Amino acid sequence: MNRILGIVLRVGVLLSGGVIAIGTTLFVADHSLDDTSSYLQYNPGFIPHGNFPVSLASIASGLISLDPFSIIALGFLVLLATPIARVALSLFLFAAEKNRMFVYLTATVLAILLFSMLATPLIPLFNG
């Protein structure tokens, strides 16, 4: 089980690194001499602030047209998934050990994690 955990982590890291590298290469190939200032403007009055994809739907549509920023964002999502996969796999690890106390503890962490990932962007209080 520890080995499976190691493999999942390694695959997650290589996959996200690879996807981000592909997106970055595609972007640099077209824009290597652009001035960065046009990409770095931050608009505190608007959410989202930048002109890059921030929702799953916009990333998906960007991927179809091979938009570099959407490919990079996909890599971020894979990276983001690795710690979550790690906690989820730990749940099975503790269940296999019949370590009931830690199954509860890990389930609690996973629940808090999923709550804050899925629910908090929808709660105005958290959008500061």
Next chain:
Amino acid sequence: MIVILFFLTLFLASIAAGALGSIVGIGGGLIVIPILTLFLGVDIHYAIGASIVSIIATSSGAAATYVKDRITNLRIGMFLETGTTTGAIIGAAVAAYLSAVVLEAIFGTILIISLVPLVRKIGEEYPPKQQLQGLAKKLSLRGDYTEPDGRKIEYNATNPGKGLAGMLVAGLISGLLGIGSGTFKVLSMDLAMKLPMKVSTTTSNFMIGVTAAASAGIYFARGDVNPLITAPVALGILIGASIGTHFLVRAKNTAIRKIFALVLAASAIELIIRALGF
């Protein structure tokens, strides 16, 4: 600045940040944020967005090695993570009502004060063997790992309550200030729970990734994770972290504690400078 130069600068700096972060159990924000804001003129919100992704990259990039070598203590990490994630949510919820400047000044001061007990045990290679009792015994918060020369180091955690309280504070700080607070996690495990330094930093490495993942969604949805900034950071950190892990596995605990003390001093100064408004 032109794109290619911007990418290369960030990529190289991030390799260094990833290597350092994976050794001392912190995210790369300490190096990445000032480079972005001070040298490259990037808005602090984008810098923090990149820093959140860099924390996850440091954690996952180093994890594969630390899991294989069984240095990370998953049970201790998971137990403490309940405190960190709870603290992070509370922190994010009340952040709007508190002054970041005051918080930065307070946290920076706490870090400076904690240098004293840390320096006092600077030459300690292994903590004295603790009695496993109370909650630590009930949860079996103990473990062992193998040094490169083949010796098996066994340890027991002590003061799990203090450790958990420390993690609640660490989580609050992450939620409030958008920083990883890996320093505070390592301090709690090193000073309160008396774990070997390698176990403290690698277990912190596990925890910072989970905590950052919990808040990453908010930053992403807001549009704070700018791909132009974050892509070279993530790539550099992933490479740097895998370099750092090779160092940690072979290094002495005393060497890691010395590096950590320097990092702690630097992050305390950085926070206080931020609070003073420079």
